[in-house]
Amino acid sequence: MFYRETGQFKTTYEADSAIFPILQDRIGIALMLAVAFVVIPLTGSDFFLNTMMIPFLIFALAAIGLNILTGYTGQISLGSGAFMGVGAYSCYKMASLFPDMNLIVLVLFSGFFSAAAGMIFGLPSLRIKGFYLVVTTLAAQFFLTWAFIRVAWLYNYNDSGAIDTLPRKAFGLWISGAEASPVTRYFVVLCIVIAMTWFASNLVRGRIGRSWMMIRDMDIAAELMGVRPLYAKISAFAVSSFYCGVAGSMMVFFWLGSAEVESFDENQSFLILFMVILGGLGSIMGSYMGAAFIVVLPVALRAAPEFFGITVNPTNMEHYTIMIIGALIIFFLIVEPHGLARLWQIAKEKLRTWPFPYA
Amino acid sequence: MDILHSIFAAPFIDMYSAPDFLLQVLWEGFVSGTLYALLALGFVLIFKASGVFNFAQGIMVVFAALTLVGLHSLGMPAYVALALTIGVMGLLALGVERFIMRKLVNQPDIILFMATIGLTYFLIGLGEFVFGGEPQKMIASELGLPSGSIDFTVGRGVVILEYADIAAAVVAALLVFSLGFFFSKTRIGRALRAVADDHQAALSVGISLNQIWAIVWFASGIVALATGIMWGAKSDVSFALQIIALKALPVLVLGGFTSIPGAIVGGLIIGFGEKIFEIYWGGLMGGGVESWFAYVIALIFLLFRPQGLFGEKIIDRI
Numbered sequence: 016m017f018y019r020e021t022g023q024f025k026t027t028y029e030a031d032s033a034i035f036p037i038l039q040d041r042i043g044i045a046l047m048l049a050v051a052f053v054v055i056p057l058t059g060s061d062f063f064l065n066t067m068m069i070p071f072l073i074f075a076l077a078a079i080g081l082n083i084l085t086g087y088t089g090q091i092s093l094g095s096g097a098f099m100g101v102g103a104y105s106c107y108k109m110a111s112l113f114p115d116m117n118l119i120v121l122v123l124f125s126g127f128f129s130a131a132a133g134m135i136f137g138l139p140s141l142r143i144k145g146f147y148l149v150v151t152t153l154a155a156q157f158f159l160t161w162a163f164i165r166v167a168w169l170y171n172y173n174d175s176g177a178i179d180t181l182p183r184k185a186f187g188l189w190i191s192g193a194e195a196s197p198v199t200r201y202f203v204v205l206c207i208v209i210a211m212t213w214f215a216s217n218l219v220r221g222r223i224g225r226s227w228m229m230i231r232d233m234d235i236a237a238e239l240m241g242v243r244p245l246y247a248k249i250s251a252f253a254v255s256s257f258y259c260g261v262a263g264s265m266m267v268f269f270w271l272g273s274a275e276v277e278s279f280d281e282n283q284s285f286l287i288l289f290m291v292i293l294g295g296l297g298s299i300m301g302s303y304m305g306a307a308f309i310v311v312l313p314v315a316l317r318a319a320p321e322f323f324g325i326t327v328n329p330t331n332m333e334h335y336t337i338m339i340i341g342a343l344i345i346f347f348l349i350v351e352p353h354g355l356a357r358l359w360q361i362a363k364e365k366l367r368t369w370p371f372p373y374a
Numbered sequence: 375m376d377i378l379h380s381i382f383a384a385p386f387i388d389m390y391s392a393p394d395f396l397l398q399v400l401w402e403g404f405v406s407g408t409l410y411a412l413l414a415l416g417f418v419l420i421f422k423a424s425g426v427f428n429f430a431q432g433i434m435v436v437f438a439a440l441t442l443v444g445l446h447s448l449g450m451p452a453y454v455a456l457a458l459t460i461g462v463m464g465l466l467a468l469g470v471e472r473f474i475m476r477k478l479v480n481q482p483d484i485i486l487f488m489a490t491i492g493l494t495y496f497l498i499g500l501g502e503f504v505f506g507g508e509p510q511k512m513i514a515s516e517l518g519l520p521s522g523s524i525d526f527t528v529g530r531g532v533v534i535l536e537y538a539d540i541a542a543a544v545v546a547a548l549l550v551f552s553l554g555f556f557f558s559k560t561r562i563g564r565a566l567r568a569v570a571d572d573h574q575a576a577l578s579v580g581i582s583l584n585q586i587w588a589i590v591w592f593a594s595g596i597v598a599l600a601t602g603i604m605w606g607a608k609s610d611v612s613f614a615l616q617i618i619a620l621k622a623l624p625v626l627v628l629g630g631f632t633s634i635p636g637a638i639v640g641g642l643i644i645g646f647g648e649k650i651f652e653i654y655w656g657g658l659m660g661g662g663v664e665s666w667f668a669y670v671i672a673l674i675f676l677l678f679r680p681q682g683l684f685g686e687k688i689i690d691r692i
Contacts, residue, residue: 150627154669334503341495349477352485
């Protein structure tokens with residue numbers, strides 16, 4: 016009744032191909048942006064911003080990156096953690112070499128380094144498909160994490176081997192380091208993530224995105240129709256790693272504050288792949304849902320026994336959490352293999368005809 | 375010049391001047407190669423029969439070994455514990471088939487792959503909850519595995535072969551032989567190959583998919599137990615083994631996903647290559663190259679032969 020496009024006539028091609036052609040969608044997005052920009056900073060505590068919102072946004076960006084590669088182009092990758100690391104280490108290096116540059120520019124620029132790494136490790140995808148490709152991306156994963164430990168130049172030869180955030184100001188406010196308030200960091204992350212989401216959603220429905228999807232659906236047919244696999248696959252690897260790289264550098268500078276190589280290991284790659292699969296392959300919205308699920312779930316599980324007034328031994332709690340996450344992953348795959356985004360789509364379809372589905 | 379010398383000449387001079395050390399390195403490579411091959415064997419079994427890439431094989435190794443040690447520490451004799459562990463792996467196989475495989479039949483490969491990663495997380499949590507996170511000692515001598523070593527004099531030096539390693543190689547050979555027999559000669563083995571070829575065609579001639587899957591997960595559970603015992607005899611049983619299990623991936627790529635002999639040859643190539651490269655060339659790059667060398671070999675290899683050494687040729691149909 017409320018969610019229906021009846022009576023919304025398009026009189027120009029621009030209006031017809033807008034991102035949100037339906038008025039109700041535009042209202043919904045405006046509401047969400049209002050919540051993100053006004054309600055959450057005003058009402059959210061520092062703890063909430065630090066442990067939920069900032070990681071959620073950062074992981075959503077990384078998930079969008081992997082979704083471009085796995086969901087839209089059909090190339091499975093287990094190297095996203097390492098590409099996040101390339102972004103983080105290159106951003107750290109640049110921030111220490113050029114202390115006067117605006118950190119936000121550096122964070123965005125660090126994506127180009129991981130894009131270059133992604134293009135190199137994406138080259139085998141021209142000959143290799145499916146699970147065989149997983150092995151080559153694991154080669155990237157293990158080689159790069161090894162390099163993060165062995166090449167001391169990357170972490171400025173400090174003893175801990177970790178990269179720490181450097182306090183930096185932008186527009187007169189501390190945006191990273193100990194003095195930066197969570198609200199400021201939240202706003203920086205939010206602006207970057209929204210801008211890059213907008214860019215990605217336009218990219219995937221444009222010419223490049225359509226060539227990615229053609230490669231995914233059937234590469235030989237796409238090639239016969241004039242899509243060049245070299246350009247399509249390598250550009251997918253580049254864009255995907257760019258997004259992961261930016262997410263990685265934001266993770267160090269705006270969330271964790273310092274990171275060791277463990278933050279970029281294969282478990283991180285698995286986690287991002289979970290987000291993409293649970294959220295829905297080939298869906299930007301799904302990347303957000305998957306990231307929310309994976310970020311919120313452990314926090315919620317840890318808070319649950321207290322909520323019900325049960326005390327659980329913390330080490331056991333750790334084990335329960337990981338067991339429940341594993342079981343839930345299997346459960347969701349069985350219930351809806353196309354991810355949370357598909358559930359959302361079904362809900363929207365139902366809503367269109369509600370309350371008279373047979374009329 | 376110095377660099378070229380240290381890459382292209384010095385390692386070979388080292389090899390020639392100390393043949394006993396080279397032999398020792400080769401033996402170490404052989405031993406880790408057989409273990410990789412055993413790991414890969416578990417993957418191949420499940421991939422052959424269901425087309426599922428079973429990521430959980432690594433944690434199944436840890437889980438089986440921990441169950442064995444845990445049961446023994448309850449005061450059971452080693453062989454009773456072994457039999458009970460086999461029973462536990464059978465239950466696990468039934469559970470996986472009943473609650474995961476049966477529900478996910480006909481789904482794309484990536485979904486099944488993700489489900490096995492979910493299973494991995496579940497088993498890690500369960501294993502740590504039941505057995506604790508600390509590394510455990512494998513009950514090698516109680517199971518009748520020999521300990522000690524024999525020495526050979528080669529040139530001016532000595533090569534040490536541990537009995538446990540020899541036993542591991544023998545067990546691996548026995549497993550491969552019996553699995554090969556099982557696959558090619560028995561009725562169930564033929565049914566397995568039929569399922570691997572074409573699920574629907576196999577169903578239409580009256581082969582029960584559910585039964586086959588349970589059997590194949592049970593078989594790979596037994597392989598996991600054997601791997602866990604052998605690996606545990608060399609070093610302790612710990613959850614770190616799970617990451618090492620990822621090494622089975624390059625092994626599979628080298629040998630081909632569907633070939634049992636391929637798993638063995640691939641395992642040996644990776645084992646030898648890794649140890650030799652680490653010892654003679656690794657120092658040039660700061661050491662620790664073992665963590666990625668296998669993957670890079672596999673990557674280079676894939677560029678030339680995408681289906682692996684013994685894999686079936688990949689044919690694209692339009």
